Amino acid sequence: MKSGNIRNVFLLLFLSFSSVAVLAQNREIRGTLKTADGKPVAHASVMIKNQQQRVLAFNASDSQGTFLLTWPDTAEIIGLRVEINHLGYKKVSIPLIADRERYEIPMEAEAIDLAEVVVKSRPKVSLRGDTLSYDVSSFTKPEDRTIGDVLKRMPGVEVEENGQIKYNGKAISNFYVDGDDLLDDKYAIGTKTIPHAMVKDVEIMQNHQPLKVLQGKTLSENVALNLTIKDEAGLALTGQAKLGGGLPGQYDGELNTILFNKAYKMLNVGKANNVGTDLATDFTAFNRTGRLADMGYAKPAELLSSGTVGTPPLPTSRYYQNRSGSLNANNLVNLDNGLQLKANVGLLLDNNNLNYYSANDSYLTGDTIRYSEIQQIDRSPFLIDVSLNAQVNKDTYYLNNALKIGYSGETGNAALTSNARDMDQQLSSRVRDFSNQLEYVPSLRNGNILSTNWYVGHFNRPQTLDILPGINADALNDGQPYEGIYQYTAIPSWFNTLAVGYRIPNGRIMQGYRLSMLNEWQQLRSQLRLTQPSGEQLAYSGSTDNYLDWQRHHAQFTATYELQEGNWETLLSLPFTWQHITYEDPGFQLDETNKWLLFTPMFRAKYLTTPEDYLSFNYSFNNQLGDISDLYQGAILTNYRSLQTNGTVLPEQRSHNLSLNYNLQRNISMLFVNAGISYTHANANTIASRVLTDDLSSIVLLPFENEVSSFNASAGISKYLFALGATAGLKTTWGTTRFNQFVNGKLLPYDNVSFSITPDFEARLWDRISPNYKATGTWTTSKLADGGVGNIPDRQIRRYDQSMSLLYSPFAHTFLRLSGRHQHTSQAQLADIRYFFVDANVRYQLDKWNADIELDLTNLANITEYETYSLSANQAGYSVYDLRGRMAVLKLTFNL
Incomplete structure (x- = not known):
């Protein structure tokens, strides 16, 4: 190019x-x-x-x-x-x-209470500049406990099952508590813990720029959420103690302490349970793909696994057989000189198991290969995550140092039967993660902005997979019986980035220039050993061990131009990258050096059709290169039936991405609409080639020109219905993807088409009854594209998943909730699958003791087995999972 x-x-x-x-x-x-x-x-x-x-x-x-x-x-x-x-x-x-x-x-700010424009009893919403404020008390119901319960009811705001928050279809970039980023993007613990009574307003800040020195000096499309805390709520330490126990042998406990004032903020939570609540979700960061990816590095791959099947499409409380404990400590101090100190510490200990049966059919030209497995997996993950942050965020400069240390891992034991062959597996994984990032952004005397950034990091994830007895002797041990398999992999990595930028915000066109230097050093080590009947461990004869060294160095210069004229906002980014990559492995006589000059422009235009609505267009060209995990030539047994190697060609993918989006909001009438289309076309120089036999799947990365294209369309609407006191919404998506794959020497071009629709509704009737409904219907089709070889049938899966609940409050402080979840899955030539789960909850508020007493009845129909279908290209799967049976848990919550 x-x-x-x-x-x-x-x-x-x-x-x-x-x-x-x-x-x-x-x-x-x-x-x-x-x-x-x-x-x-x-x-x-x-x-x-x-x-x-x-x-x-x-x-x-x-x-x-x-x-x-x-x-x-x-x-x-x-x-x-x-x-x-x-x-x-x-x-x-x-x-x-x-x-x-x-x-x-x-200009002097003056909040306008849009709630008083027409109807006095309507919920209160105010608009100030780009900030929309929801009055929390206007959306709260007596049965609500946390701010997360209230957020789900606010029109335009969406809280997904994993805790991620979106506003009018767009994920929030920051979650603040009284203007402070206490939770460091892991905000699910906040929405599940912070009592709604502490919060005065929920503020949605559009066009948000977190660095004060850059506010008004660069264009931003980010959306942030801020919880405005009531003055009286910051005066004293508060919290909750929750104790729960039930049958069969259930326990659920939590202790949290909360303090939110201007000088000091804390949110510390300790939890323990065996009722199916996955505590790992409390440590999920939503907007960051990872510390390494945020800096432009490829995160080292997790190469080994003990199975080939994922979890069922159900909430974890249905299937998660666990014993879990966690500590989530978040503390922040604001000093008088503007320095902010923050510590986020996470600890997790868990033990869980999953039992399932799975059958996977791979359709070939004139043949079908079936893999089946019955597995009982016992996992013991753990996590230690520490983040220490010192920051000054002023109008004149921004200074931030973030130190992150992580140590995590998992030990898993699995008893597995595959194609009527029994085996035991043990998978062990350890992650050591360290990074420090120093950033300084001062405003100069001439009004321009200087920025400097230094990042250094280390990451390693050694893994071992042991399999007993020896399997697939014909393919792995020259047909001779043997005792077991030992597979080891590790990718120790070091990273370094230095960057300096200069921004000229004055003038008709705002200009920004950035020069960065990136260094990456990695090693990939692997050993595949077979234990012989004599007890001796021999190397796999079909391949040499991997001893691959990798270096990547690049220098990038980026020029950015931003302009706002009338109703137009435009941004043009022009990055030029010189990249130098070397990799070598003496065992395979591999010694390569490659150099590239890459140009990856990006253009964005936004037109304000009204002060509340806009139309945006985005185009970007990306040139993505592979990493060390795409180049190893020594065979790695990634799981008990998959043997993988690669070629000598470094994968390269060039993609064009276009999108057009429309965003409408009517704050007075509480109507929010978003719609968009996107198209991506990518060309790659490699393709994965799979060779399937009755017992083993081998994957090799081959040099072959390959194309992938996708088109997606989506729309969403959220509206507050004043007559019913209800929030209603509808989302829909449609997408198609065309791609190629080699299977047993045949090129198979595939089209995957998917469509989904999600309606939801929640209302309050006669001050005592609250119905709630949410559903998702999905249709997925996979078919061989025109020109494909062979007679492989088209496959389609249809799934409708709907949840309903009815809350009734017969007396003050008393709440009865009955919930149901219905699922219907169908696939041609196979029997339909239907389930209906029923749960009940009774809660009574003890005002005298400042406490709640609650009875949870889960899975009243006692469904202990769950079937589902899956579909991907030429593969169709059928799985059966063990579920948690009927449970009853009595909980007592004290508000401290």
Whole structure:
């Protein structure tokens, strides 16, 4: 690809969106609208009026708060006034002054309670600039406990089953508690723990920029959420103690302490249970793909596993047979000098097991190969995660140092029967993770911004897989019986990044320039050993051990240009990367050096159709190179039936990505709509080739031109129905993906098509009854594309999963809830699968003791076995899982 031609094309595209015609004029004024603390006021209506209140000129302020007005010189300057109106700010009207062409106009914030516009009893919502505030008390119901319960009911806000929060279809980038990022993106523990009574407002901050020094000096599309804490809630330490026990042999306990004030914040939670609650979800980071990926590194792969089947499409409480304990400690101190100190510590100890049967059919040209397995897996994962952070975030500079230390792993034992062959497996994995990132972003005297960043990190995940007795002797041990298998892998890695940037925020076009140097050192070590009847361990004769060394060094220069004119916002990013990669393995006479000059531009345009709605277009070109896990040539037994190797060609994938999105919100009527389409086309120089036999699957990465394309469309709507006091929503997605794969020497081009629809509804009737309904219907089709070889049938799976609940409050402080979940799965030529789960809950509030007593009855129908179908390309799967049976747990919660 010729980078010069591409740059010219993108510069033309950028200028076509951002240029504005120069009109003849005789008189004009310019100005800036800012608050008392210096924040720009965007999208305000600015007009010139004469003494008769006739409008002579009109325009809107841009994202920097600047405006330009022109009008004919036939009007006298005396008697003319400039008038500014903006929802959330006080109206301003000042006279024009002769010979003055620039005005700095201060704006005074004034919250507008949109709830009082039409209906007095409607929930209260206020808008101030780009921040939408939900009054928590307006959306709270008597049965609610935590802020997470209330968030699910707010129109436009979506809380997924894993705890991730989205606003109008877009995931939030930050979760604040009174303006402080206490939980460091692992905010699910906060929504499940913070009592709603502590929170005054939930603020949705659009176009959010977390660094104060960059606010108003760069464009942002991020959405953040802030919990505004009541003044009285920050005066004393609060918390809860929960004790629960039941049958058969169940326990569930929790102790948390909470303090939120300006100087000190804490949220510390200890938990233990065996009722099926997966405590690992409390340590999930939603927006970060990982510390390494955030810095541009490839996270070393997890090469080994003990099975080939995932978990069932059910909440963990249905199937998770566990004994778990965790500590989640989050503490933050704000010092008088602006320094913020934060510590996030996570500890997890767990033991869980999963029992299942699975059959997987692979359809070939004229043949079908079936793999079956019966497995009882006993896992013992653990986690120690420590994050220490020191930060100063001021208008003049930003300073941050983040130290992260992690140690985690898992030991798993599995008794497995595959194709009528019994075996025992033991998988052990350990992760050692360390990183430190130092970032300094000062504002210079000339108003420009300098940024420096230094990151250093280490990561390693050694794994071992032991299998007894020896299996697949024909393929692995020259047909001779043997005692067992030992597989070892490790990818110790070191990373380093130095970056410096310079931003010029003033002027019509905001400019940013960044130079970064990245260094990566990795080793891939593996051993495959077969224990012979004599007890001697011999190396697998079909391959040499891996002793692969890898280095990647790159220098990148990125120029970024941002422009806002009228209702347009445009951004053009032009990264040029010189990359140098070397890798060698003496055992395979492998010694390669490759150099690339990469150009990966990105363009974004956004048009504000109204102050509340916008249309956005995005284009990016990516050139992704493989990593060390794509190059090892020594065979690795990744699981009991998969043997994998690679070729000498480093995978490279070039992809074009386009998307068009529309976002609408009507804050007064509480209507939120989003819709979008996206298209991706990728070309790769390698393809995975699978060779299937009755007992073993071998995978080799081959040099072969390969194409993958996908098209997706989605839409969502969320509305508050005032007459019913209800929140209703509907989401739908449709997507198609075309890709190729080699199976037993045949090229099979496949089309996968999926469609899903998700309605939800929650209401409050007669102040005593609350019905709730949420469902997801999915249709997945996999078929051989035109031109494919062989007669492989099309396959389709249809699944409808709906949850219903009815809450009834017959007396004050008493709540009865009956819940049901119905699932229906069908696949052609196979029997339909149907399930209906029923749960019940009774809760009574003991005001005198400041406590709750609660009885949970789970799986009343005592369904102990669960069947499901799966579909992927030419593979169709059928699985049966053991479930938790009927349970009854009595819980007592004390509010401290």
